[in-house]
Amino acid sequence: MSMLANSTRAWGSPSRYIQGRYELERIREHTEIYGKRVFFLIDVFFFERLKEKLQRLYAEGGSQVQYEQFGGQCTEEEILRCTDAAKELRPDVVVGIGGGKTMDTAKAVADNYSAAVVIVPTTASTDAPAMGLSVVYTAAGEHIGARHYKKNPDLVLLDTEILAKAPVRFLVAGMGDALSTYPECRANLQSSSPNYVNSGYHQTIAGLAISRACHETILSKGVNAKLAAEIGLCTKDVEDVIEANTLLSGLGVQNTSCAGAHSIAEGITVLPPCAKLLHGEVVAFGVLVQLIVEGAPTDEIDELYDFFRQVGLPTTFESLGIPDATDADIMKVAEASMHSYWDVEPFAVTPRMVFDGLMMANAIGKRHR
Numbered sequence: 001m002s003m004l005a006n007s008t009r010a011w012g013s014p015s016r017y018i019q020g021r022y023e024l025e026r027i028r029e030h031t032e033i034y035g036k037r038v039f040f041l042i043d044v045f046f047f048e049r050l051k052e053k054l055q056r057l058y059a060e061g062g063s064q065v066q067y068e069q070f071g072g073q074c075t076e077e078e079i080l081r082c083t084d085a086a087k088e089l090r091p092d093v094v095v096g097i098g099g100g101k102t103m104d105t106a107k108a109v110a111d112n113y114s115a116a117v118v119i120v121p122t123t124a125s126t127d128a129p130a131m132g133l134s135v136v137y138t139a140a141g142e143h144i145g146a147r148h149y150k151k152n153p154d155l156v157l158l159d160t161e162i163l164a165k166a167p168v169r170f171l172v173a174g175m176g177d178a179l180s181t182y183p184e185c186r187a188n189l190q191s192s193s194p195n196y197v198n199s200g201y202h203q204t205i206a207g208l209a210i211s212r213a214c215h216e217t218i219l220s221k222g223v224n225a226k227l228a229a230e231i232g233l234c235t236k237d238v239e240d241v242i243e244a245n246t247l248l249s250g251l252g253v254q255n256t257s258c259a260g261a262h263s264i265a266e267g268i269t270v271l272p273p274c275a276k277l278l279h280g281e282v283v284a285f286g287v288l289v290q291l292i293v294e295g296a297p298t299d300e301i302d303e304l305y306d307f308f309r310q311v312g313l314p315t316t317f318e319s320l321g322i323p324d325a326t327d328a329d330i331m332k333v334a335e336a337s338m339h340s341y342w343d344v345e346p347f348a349v350t351p352r353m354v355f356d357g358l359m360m361a362n363a364i365g366k367r368h369r
């Protein structure tokens with residue numbers, strides 16, 4: 001347990017969040033608020049197509065615009081390369097369009113110029129867009145740490161037409177990440193552990209309310225949102241799930257912190273097949289383990305198994321790609337997970353308890369299939 005010594009509460013969030021269909025068409029209007037020198041960092045997958053579109057959108061208005069293709073990994077070298085590329089322009093605003101690594105690199109470049117940062121995610125798969133930090137890797141993809149910034153993004157802009165057309169696996173993974181928000185919030189609340197606002201404070205009422213709303217939205221809208229997204233539709237359910245995956249989940253994690261579910265997600269990557277899964281997929285399994293370790297009510301646990309089955313989130317070792325995992329493998333995961341956030345649970349957690357939780361999560365999953 002890492003109980004706080006005083007009662008100060010705190011809140012952090014992006015300055016603006018705008019979500020809607022075809023909202024990228026209005027990007028010039030959105031960036032002009034922050035200045036006329038605009039630096040775009042764009043994922044390789046979208047680069048050519050988007051550059052053409054953006055050139056058309058910025059044909060008028062007198063902004064000076066530069067387009068840079070993201071190199072693929074958020075490393076110190078890539079941050080330096082992009083910062084250097086923007087030297088002549090000296091951007092007022094840096095826009096990152098793409099996945100988590102593109103966004104994180106854009107945040108770092110913006111910070112280097114004290115510029116505004118606009119984040120445009122192309123999937124609704126994680127809570128990262130709203131956060132004021134970048135996760136930095138080596139060129140080989142090894143995680144080496146995080147850069148924390150004095151502010152969250154100035155604007156998180158979501159074009160739901162793009163998000164609804166992305167592979168549906170991303171939307172479902174985002175639901176898995178979002179479903180960790182409330183159980184993790186609750187564990188931190190019970191143990192009076194610090195949130196991720198600056199050096200860490202107590203949660204606000206807002207943090208708890210948003211975490212609950214995140215949970216309820218995913219459970220009530222998730223199944224139909226997946227159905228709609230599978231056929232490329234952008235219904236109100238899809239919009240609601242995108243908001244829960246991105247805004248509610250992001251505000252939740254920063255303001256109420258991680259716990260057991262994210263510990264499992266980090267620990268389980270010691271088994272190579274699991275390292276290939278999407279973040280939200282392993283977090284989802286972690287939620288099941290956390291609730292089992294906590295001894296949560298059976299109804300609460302069964303509700304999640306039922307939901308996971310309907311949307312296709314992992315509930316067994318087989319669905320995690322480790323059908324032949326041995327006891328030793330699972331113990332390795334349990335031990336690795338101890339380096340993360342189990343210490344915020346309101347009771348002492350041991351590797352043996354986590355091992356039991358992992359085995360039981362798999363056993364219940366097999367029964368539910």
Ligand SMILES: [Zn+2]
Binds near residue numbers: 126177
């Ligand atoms: Zn997460």
